[in-house]
Amino acid sequence: MSTVEEWVSAPARIAGPDEGVSIDELRLAARNHGLPLEALRYDVTPAGLHYLLTHYDIPAIDPAGWRLTVSGAVTRPLSLGLDELRARPRVTHRVTLECAGNGRARLSPRPVSQPWLDEAVGTAEWTGTPLAGLLAEAGVTAGAVDVAFTGADRGFERGVEQTYQRGLPLAEALRDDVLLADEMNGLPLPPQHGAPVRLIVPGWYGMAQVKWLVGVEVLESEFDGFQNVTAYRLKQSADEPGEPVTRMLPKALLQPPGVPDFQSRVRVVDRGVVELTGRAWSGWAPVESVEVSTDDGGSWRPAELGPQPAPYAWRPWRCEWTAIPGRYELRVRARDGAGHEQPVDQAWNRQGMANNHAQGVTVVVR
Amino acid sequence: MSTVEEWVSAPARIAGPDEGVSIDELRLAARNHGLPLEALRYDVTPAGLHYLLTHYDIPAIDPAGWRLTVSGAVTRPLSLGLDELRARPRVTHRVTLECAGNGRARLSPRPVSQPWLDEAVGTAEWTGTPLAGLLAEAGVTAGAVDVAFTGADRGFERGVEQTYQRGLPLAEALRDDVLLADEMNGLPLPPQHGAPVRLIVPGWYGMAQVKWLVGVEVLESEFDGFQNVTAYRLKQSADEPGEPVTRMLPKALLQPPGVPDFQSRVRVVDRGVVELTGRAWSGWAPVESVEVSTDDGGSWRPAELGPQPAPYAWRPWRCEWTAIPGRYELRVRARDGAGHEQPVDQAWNRQGMANNHAQGVTVVVR
Structure with a gap:
């Protein structure tokens, strides 16, 4: 790391046996809120009660200037504005989303990161157009393996400057219930839930549900970005690669x-x-x-x-x-x-x- | 305290010099979220980004069955449904609200309670009917001193079972900008902001902005409930009465x-x-x-x-x-x-x- 990275990012660490929650963790808890548990009463979680986890800042995006590109291993790359996206076939799915780190602060010893207890969950009605239709239109080539999704949110994590990006296996991306959603509970997405457009991958933990989506790139090799290869891994020691986090456990x-x-x-x-x-x-x-x-x-x-x-x-x-x-x-x-x-x-x-x-x-x- | 109160409530305490944030404080931080600071970009805070502090649980109130009573030292007690309240004169005020405990977790030593850092604030457009009009209709008697506001939220605090109640000096209650608000940013109040109706007292810290309002009682003596006399006091030691918390400091x-x-x-x-x-x-x-x-x-x-x-x-x-x-x-x-x-x-x-x-x-x- 250069001085800049050392000044901004600490290495991943595990809290000591009696170490209380730090101010860094508390700052994350004050930003990234959970579902107040009494809100389990609602079949569909009202906006503002649904859990939120923002890696960097909520970006400011003018919907009029927003465009989504579909690129990479496709025969007809696309670039779409919001009206063009909304003119495509629309469906609504009720989906429960949970943060992959939910429950982390109950572990002993505690990994130092967003300190969730039980509440990082919510259920909404997400409306948008199926990703599969867009990929069909773009013409995915025969060698395609993964699809990489890029958000507009940017920052540092463990010393690595990055724009939030996640890869998804092509077979998952082609499921007919995977959406590019621009509405939550019948209203345009609020800023904090990815306005104007986010990805919804039903069944997967929250890290797959890329917010503030601006790019969809079809890859002929496995996506090797930070959020798949370094973060969101199930592992016991720092030096093993671990297994990827995918779908929500019951x-x-x-x-x-x-x-x-x-x-x-x-x-x-x-x-x-x-x-x-x-x-x-x-x-x-x-x-x-x-x-x-x-x-x-x-x-x-x-x-x-x-x-x-x-x-x-x-x-x-x-x-x-x-x-x-x-x-x-x-x-x-x-x-x-x-x-x-x-x-x-x-x-x-x-x-x-x-x-x-x-x-x-x-x-x-x- | 009986056994029940001892089991549920701990006495107020100050954290030790090197004591990290506790799980109790973290649980509050996960429920009661702040304004993500990048949302300072918005003149009016979008719903879901405005800070929230709920003492007990967000209550479930059916707006069709909700009624507000105006009682106590008045000549014509009132009982109003939501439609009747909404038929009264309506005004909209843009108001910044801040939790009185904002910044608490930065104190040294740290009082153990909701552990805010800097972010317990937000600004919304609140629409409703002026309280003064309702009080005029009810006819406040000459001996009136305070007005007590009762919410529908109930719980324990420091061993005291209570429904959330706050008193406000009559002169403040009669200000023409004090509202019974049923809309936030042009939409019906979300559950977490006091649906269907809350009090808005511009300039005062959040504890005065009683949510889930069900009762307005005019008093001929100073209100002596828990939230005025025990909580929300500026004091140095446990045994002094202290001064009341009122308006927001700059x-x-x-x-x-x-x-x-x-x-x-x-x-x-x-x-x-x-x-x-x-x-x-x-x-x-x-x-x-x-x-x-x-x-x-x-x-x-x-x-x-x-x-x-x-x-x-x-x-x-x-x-x-x-x-x-x-x-x-x-x-x-x-x-x-x-x-x-x-x-x-x-x-x-x-x-x-x-x-x-x-x-x-x-x-x-x-």
């Missing part, structure tokens, strides 16, 4: 019952029959079961599942609990149709990615 | 120039002439000057002020900086027409309220 969240304490967020619930509700999702297959524990994972009971509203949208669940006075640690866990089940205790990885340990909610019954 | 914020590092948020700027821009506000009087330091407060130069868009909305400012390579700590400070000036170093108070030390932004010029 997770259930409980809408915390009763009323909270301001500071501790511990919940107070009146004795009697309490309805416990929440949502569960997986990027691998529909959720097939949700289980609830009222004794911190000692025993589990099945929850009743509501209908699956869309292949990659969270599924509602509910169960009843006859609460008697005392202090409880509620836990919930989901299993999907591909056989993935949430662990009660989290396996550790060095970047704190794809954590799906069972959420805990402390409740005092009176 | 503050300037700089829109961080250049591009950021993901983790440290240090900015990288290219050498040459750099335009520095930002916003400044005060709840006491219009901002009269903004000054910028590029040497961490050693020397200051005046910024050029843009027009004041409304009495209690932030005012834009700009200045040019000829940046030569090196590392800099930029600071900005404002002074208002009432003679309040931002300090470079923050005075300390036990609850971490009304902090307005000059923001610092670390910049590396290359």
Whole structure:
């Protein structure tokens, strides 16, 4: 690194055993907000309650001047303005998005980065045109392997200056539910969700959902940019390459019952029959079961599942609990149709990615 | 406290000298988000980027069933539905709101509560009906002193179960710019900003802007509820009553120039002439000057002020900086027409309220 990179970027590190959250991590937490857990009540998350993770700054883009290029291994490169994109076939998909780093701050030891607890998730109705149609129009060549997506957001990360870019395997990019979205919940994308146009790859963690999209490049070799090769890897040590983070592992969240304490967020619930509700999702297959524990994972009971509203949208669940006075640690866990089940205790990885340990909610019954 | 209160609420405390941010504070930071500082570019903050502080949970209110009561020391108590409220005279005010705890996490030692750094602010266009008209209709009696506002949000705080309530001196409540707002930036209030109706008291810190408003009660004695008498007090020790927190002290914020590092948020700027821009506000009087330091407060130069868009909305400012390579700590400070000036170093108070030390932004010029 030159002096500039050393001044701005620290190497990746793991917090010490008793090290509190640092001001750097807190600054990220103040910028990048989660879903307040009571907002699990909404089938579709209202704008402003959906989680957000912005790597650099939210860019200022004039929609009138915005253009998207489709280039690389194609026979007819394209350059489209927003009106041209919006004139193409339009579809709407309800999709749950979760940050790949969700749960990171619960790991021990804690990887120092965006310090999510449980809340980096949201579900929206995304409207736009299928990417596959655009790629067909451009004519993908026979040797194509990956598609690289470039955003308009720029900054440094671990000493590397970059514009946000992610690669996606061609087979995923050609799925008919992968969208170039310009509307969220029926309105133009808000600035923080990628205005004017973002990528939506249902089922994948948030890093694939490139915001402020300006470039789509078809590649004849695997994309080797920072966000695929260095970041978003599942690994135990700094020097191994690790495995890529891709689809969301199953997770259930409980809408915390009763009323909270301001500071501790511990919940107070009146004795009697309490309805416990929440949502569960997986990027691998529909959720097939949700289980609830009222004794911190000692025993589990099945929850009743509501209908699956869309292949990659969270599924509602509910169960009843006859609460008697005392202090409880509620836990919930989901299993999907591909056989993935949430662990009660989290396996550790060095970047704190794809954590799906069972959420805990402390409740005092009176 | 009974067992229930002891289980849910910890006493107020001050962090130890080297104590990192706790998981409790982090949980609040993940829920209650700030304005990403690049959003200082917008005259009016888009919904979802405006700061939020929710004491308990965002309540679920059906607007069709919502009613507001006006009661207490009035000759004609009122009960109004949303349509009736919206049929009254409507005005729109552009107002900057800031959390009274903004800057708390920069205090040393740090009061343990919502750990804001610099970003708990936003400016919106609030539309609704003046409170004064409703109070005139209800007929405030001669002995009235305070008006108490009750929200629909409920929880515990420091061992005290409560519905969020704040009192406001009658003279403030009768100002013609105090609103019962049901729209933000031209749309119905989002759930997190108090839907369907909230109070707006221009110039005051956020605790006065009661969300999810359901009750207005005129009192013939001073309101003595928790949020006025226990919370939101300026004091040095636990056992003194302290002074109430009221209006916003002046503050300037700089829109961080250049591009950021993901983790440290240090900015990288290219050498040459750099335009520095930002916003400044005060709840006491219009901002009269903004000054910028590029040497961490050693020397200051005046910024050029843009027009004041409304009495209690932030005012834009700009200045040019000829940046030569090196590392800099930029600071900005404002002074208002009432003679309040931002300090470079923050005075300390036990609850971490009304902090307005000059923001610092670390910049590396290359």
